[in-house]
Amino acid sequence: MSTGKPGEGREYEARHLLVLEGLEAVRKRPAMYIGSTDTRGLMHCLWEIIDNAVDEALAGFGDRIEVRLNADGSIQVFDVARGIPVDIEPRTGLSGVEVVFTKLHAGGKFGAGTYNATGGLHGVGASVVNALSTRLDVEVDRNGAIWAMSFRRGVPGIFDGDGPDAPFTPSNELRKVGRVGKNVTGTRIRYWPDRQIFLKDAQLSRTQLLARARQTSFLVPGLELRVTDARGETEEVEVFKHDGGIGEFCDFLSTGAAVTDVLRLQGSDQFTETVPMLDDHGAMTPTDVERTLEVDVALRWGNGYDSQVVSFVNIIATPKGGTHVTGFERGLTRAFLRGLDGTRLLKAGEEITKEDVLEGITAVVTVRLAEPQFEGQTKEVLGTPPVARLVARIVEAELGDFLTSNKAAQRPQARAVMEKVVSASRTRVQARAHKEAQRRKNALESSTLPAKLADCRSTELDRTELFIVEGDSALGTAKLARDSEFQALLPIRGKILNVQKASVGDMLKNAECASIIQVVGAGSGRTFDLDAARYSKIIFMADADADGAHIRTLLATLFFKYMRPMVEAGRVYTAVPPLHRFELIGPRKGTEKFLYTYSEAEYRRKLAELTKKGQSFKEPQRYKGLGEMDADQLADTTMNPRRRTLRRLRVDEAAAAEAVFEKLMGNDVGPRKEFIVEGAYALDAGRIDA
Known part of the structure; x- marks a missing residue:
């Protein structure tokens, strides 16, 4: 409430107006x-x-x-x-x-x-x-x-x-x-x-x-x-x-294995725009102006599920899109609906959405026109209304021709990308069903979680851990070794599917992969919801041998490709079981009776150390697998949070990590062979256990 004199501060005359001149x-x-x-x-x-x-x-x-x-x-x-x-x-x-x-x-x-x-x-x-x-x-x-x-x-x-x-x-x-x-x-x-x-x-x-x-x-x-x-x-x-233009740009931005070559969708059209024009008498008069719109799009689908669409108007980036991007997405969806009509890929009752079409796409969308309407001086959004309609028409026509082409070079690519879009649609529907059916543990009794899951009792997310265990023999020992209050177990049979080579549909058909996604409970791919995950830690527990390393690699590939936010959040680990056990005879006071080593080099050092000290011990035991351990040994070395060692999977550079997964696990054999051959020259032959 004002305490000044009546009328004080109420003056508001023309002399109070501030006129800012020029700059x-x-x-x-x-x-x-x-x-x-x-x-x-x-x-x-x-x-x-x-x-x-x-x-x-x-x-x-x-x-x-x-x-x-x-x-x-x-x-x-x-x-x-x-x-x-x-x-x-x-x-x-x-x-x-x-x-x-x-x-x-x-x-x-x-x-x-x-x-x-x-x-x-x-x-x-x-x-x-x-x-x-x-x-x-x-x-x-x-x-x-x-x-x-x-x-x-x-x-x-x-x-x-x-x-x-x-x-x-x-x-x-x-x-x-x-x-x-x-x-x-x-x-x-x-x-x-x-x-x-x-x-x-x-x-x-x-x-x-x-x-x-x-x-x-x-x-x-x-x-x-x-x-x-x-x-x-x-x-x-x-x-x-x-010199290659946006086709080369699209190829530069693309990652992962290609489903299609880089496609160019080009065309031009005209529209009428009413703009105020200064006439000879200095007055602004609404005038109809004929505009020419040039559209040039380069796009490619890869085998991943992330999409990247960059857009430009007269070479100025529009990071927040606008009418040209709206038209592009609308034209894409219409083209696929038209293309799928002539196939039997889409079953009755199934439908595709914009998100399905955009999965795995890399696209550069450029339009050129005189005097476009931007939203603000920063030009982040194109606002010219007719652009959406014209871009959609051109994209639908050009992409539709590709999807329905009978040319030998284009037909298999068109088929592959349509199969990818249909698989994305089915994945989206299945993921939504998983998410709705298995939200959290309070619905556990009525859910369709796998019978082989040995779940934990706690509902406190910060404490819960899921061990993905290789083999039924290891599962039996792990059940006795775990703390059932907060540690859950999911067994898998042998080596799961290499999802880097497989399609989304094949991945979902694989019982082991489907079970893992179902138990984690947060969906997969683009629909993955980190907040819906049922466990705070996912821990791979496999034998400490070459087969175990292969299984851990396959699991890492599954999580990186379809549940990447879990990896990026630092919630995926691998257990580190020991390779050897020394049982000391008459150990000195304060010395552990059992000593464990986790590598061949550590084993040799420990052997030399005990021999030098004159410490007697029984014949060292070498574990060929987790199933050879007693429950108390597995608990002490691998599962007890107070004594175990875990390795966290990290993703510092997503693009670099994706390239490594593609090289080591992807369809293209050449780069992998070259990597192995190069590594062979650097390998110390004495380290080979033969």
């Missing part, structure tokens, strides 16, 4: 133009300058762009395109350079004639970067001369010296500072981001810059991008140039 608005509300003032906003400024150069290359001018990060905090961007206009703009009486860098919504990307399809559309990119820089220098090669102009926080002038702190004199003169060949053109920009605007911990990310440069080199075939990072003791230079 003042940008400095007052920077996040409105660049999204934020952290690293993301700092990188967005760099994207604006780079995109201007890329737009020139996209229009057919210039084939080289250089970006340099300097130790003094400045950034330089060079191109060899047409150069910013240096003549006088008639309406403002200013040079083209000053108009581009000081006037919001000014540039060559409005209307028609200069650029057909660009990423910079609002005309605010260069001027916003200028407003948020303590110093910006621009040099333009044009008309046989080098033209130069500098700015301090958006104000044109002349610096007397290097760096942003040099003395500054306001001036809007575009200076001629040198000569070049008549046909030499290009633009060089150097700017220092204003630390009054950006947060202290905002830093330019070399990783993001390299990824953006690589991405752009795919999207603009033939364009060379050179990135130099001179902020360290030595300069680091990366050069990107790709």
Whole structure:
């Protein structure tokens, strides 16, 4: 409640209104133009300058762009395109350079004639970067001369010296500072981001810059991008140039074994858009404009279940999608519905969804059109409504032709990808059924959990453990050795299916794999729900021999491919049973009667140590399998949390791990053979137990 005098603070007249002129608005509300003032906003400024150069290359001018990060905090961007206009703009009486860098919504990307399809559309990119820089220098090669102009926080002038702190004199003169060949053109920009605007911990990310440069080199075939990072003791230079376009980009992004080759879906169409246009009398008049939409999609299906769809509008990334991605997904689904109609793959009552079609896909979706409608200056979402309809039509027609093709090279691939989509549909339905039927232990009595599961009594998730045990003989011992309060046992018979080679349908038909997924209770693949898992730890317990190692590898493959969140959360382990047992005769006081070793090297060291000490012992026992242990021995060495050793499975680099699984367990024999042969040369023959 106010305690001031009546009427105090209630005045609100025109003189109280704050009018921000020119670039003042940008400095007052920077996040409105660049999204934020952290690293993301700092990188967005760099994207604006780079995109201007890329737009020139996209229009057919210039084939080289250089970006340099300097130790003094400045950034330089060079191109060899047409150069910013240096003549006088008639309406403002200013040079083209000053108009581009000081006037919001000014540039060559409005209307028609200069650029057909660009990423910079609002005309605010260069001027916003200028407003948020303590110093910006621009040099333009044009008309046989080098033209130069500098700015301090958006104000044109002349610096007397290097760096942003040099003395500054306001001036809007575009200076001629040198000569070049008549046909030499290009633009060089150097700017220092204003630390009054950006947060202290905002830093330019070399990783993001390299990824953006690589991405752009795919999207603009033939364009060379050179990135130099001179902020360290030595300069680091990366050069990107790709002539294969988005087909090569799709292949670069793809992981795992391929189900199809990289497919290209291309087409163009037209639509009418009503936009306000400035007429000869200075009035905005709604006008119907004919637009041309060009669609180019590269996609490939792999044998995994993760999907990756990256999208672009006029080579500008749209990480949050938009109408072009909506149309792409709609066209994909329609094409598969049409393609499956002519087959018997889809049974009565079954249906496919967008998620089934997208499983395992890698796609690069690009569209080009003049003046697209973006949601905000950060251009993360395309909003032009007709694009969805046209993209869907083109994708449906082009992909439909592939799925129904009778060509010898395409027919088996089309069949394989349709089988994959149908399998994904069935997996989704089955996983949902598992999830609904076996939510937690309170429904255990009425659930369909395997009869061979020896479950635990506790319902406290943080305590519960599931041991996946090899063989019935080991199961009998393990039942006596476990603590049934919190340790559950699931036996498997021998070696499970290698799921890296098998389809999803074959995996679900395999009794052992299906039982494991069912008992874990969290589904599989894309529908896996970590929160629904019935145990806090999954522990593989197999013999300490080559067969046991193979079984552990097969189990690891199953969990990595279909229950990866469990592995990523660090909840999957392998037990470490001992290989040997020493029974001491007359051990000294305080010495254990039984000693265990877990490797041949440890066994030899322990043998030498006991012999040297003169300690007597019975003939060492070598365990050929878990079933040879007594229950108390198995409990003490392998199952008791206080005494056991567990190895946790970790995934530090998912892509690298996926590549290893594919090499060692996948269908392609060549890389695996090469790996084995290379390893054979490095193997110490003396270690072979023969």
